[in-house]
Amino acid sequence: MRFGVHMPLKGGFEQNILRLKGFGCETVQIFPGNPTGWKMGAAEPKELAKRADFLEEQSIHPLVVHSAYLINLASASEDFYAKSKSLLKATMEKALLYRSPFVVLHTGNHGGLGVERGLERIGETIAAELPGWPAPVKLLLENTAGGGTALGSRFEELARIIKNFPPGALGVCLDTAHAWAAGYDLGGEKGVAETLEQFDRIIGLEHLQLLHLNDSRVRRGSRADRHEHIGRGAIGFDGFKALLTRPWPVGFPAILETPEIGSDWDRANLETLQSLVD
Template sequence: MRFGIHMPQKGGFARNVKRAVEIGCISLQLFVGNPTAWTPPRFDDEELEKRRLLLAEHGVYPLVVHASYLINLAAVKDEFYQKSCQLLWETARRANLLGSPYVVLHVGSHGGRGFKEGLSFFVDTLQRELENWPEGVELLLENTAGGGTSLGGSFIALGSILHKLKGAPVGVCFDSAHAWAAGYDLSSKEGVDKTAAELLEHVGIDNVKAIHANDSSTPRGSHRDRHAHLGEGYIGEEGLKAFLSYSWIDEIPVILETPEMGTKWDAINLERLRSFADNSATNI
């Protein structure tokens, strides 16, 4: 497993990379722009190339790029939909320049279309978008907390998207707190085994290319996305240990998205992550 944190945006890129490496990160995740705004930052390609070299110098791999929360590839309003496609494409282009092999995207919401139509609209959009996709960048669909009109809360939905996009550069990023909020049990070995069996059946373990290792501060099935410091939430230490011991693919990036990022908590949570994963055979 290649442990890393979601890097804060404040504080300067070089300084944040240095700090992350000092506390033991060998992979990282970041946003390439403001996650709640449509306009990407005005970094030129040269700056992105500098950043790519800096990450390589520090041996940080892989870099995972998280797409903006605003993007919804099943949006009903045309303006929103067009902006979503455009921003996703720009995010992938930037990920490529940064040397990142993965762009993580939330599956989004059907916005009133209904689940079946929403999913097929989402798939049709991706099929088209992936035609002009930069080589070497894979789109990872992140499971979400589900509920309401959300399309990404169930493994069945994720699996059906992957099935329809067979052969395309698409995989899954598994977020433990989101799965918990969507109703999957991860709080014990039995819970993890049952959840993993469902994941295996519908998604396939080989399709899971990245992990967000988060605890949750909301009860199971709450459909609310609130992360907790590792071991202090409802999933807890026992559950996280079982989750991290599962036979994920080798060298999988395991990213922390815990509260108070950019503070001493990064080092504390990273240390907990290491110790919880200690019994994992694929641990580096």
């Protein structure tokens, strides 16, 4: 596996990469702009090419781009829906400039439309938008904690969207804290084996392209999205050890989104991951 962290852009791109590389980080995730706003800022192709070159020089790959939280492809508001489509397209284009293979998207919120109609709307929207996105960049649907009207907390819901597309057109990012909050047991060997078996049966493990490694502050099934440092939450060391020591494909990327990103906790959590697989 290749372990990495979600990297803040504050303080400089190259400086942050060198800081993370200093303790063994091999892959990173970034927000391409403000994660809680509609504005992304200019794409600056020259600057992004320079960053992509630097990542290659430093052997940091893949670079994962996480899209803004406001994007909701199931939105019933025409204004929100139009903004969501255009920001996601701009995110895919920016990811191309970064030479990133993956854009992560939270599946969406049905906002009262109902689960069925919400999933349909997301599937229809992706089908309409996908031909306009740069082909080398793949959209990964991230499983959600399932609070409110969030879609995509159940593997069945992710499968409903993905199965409408040719194999390989879309992928999945599995977030451990979200899966735990949605009720999936990742707390030890038995739970991890059962959860991945379910993932394989319902979605297909070949669609799994990325792990988000986060412990959880909440009780399993509580549907709240509260990340915790690795081993210090309800999933615990045994759960992460069971997950990470499975036979993952060589170079499979796994990224931390633990609290206090950008602090010394990055190193502590990454070293914990490394100690669990050694």
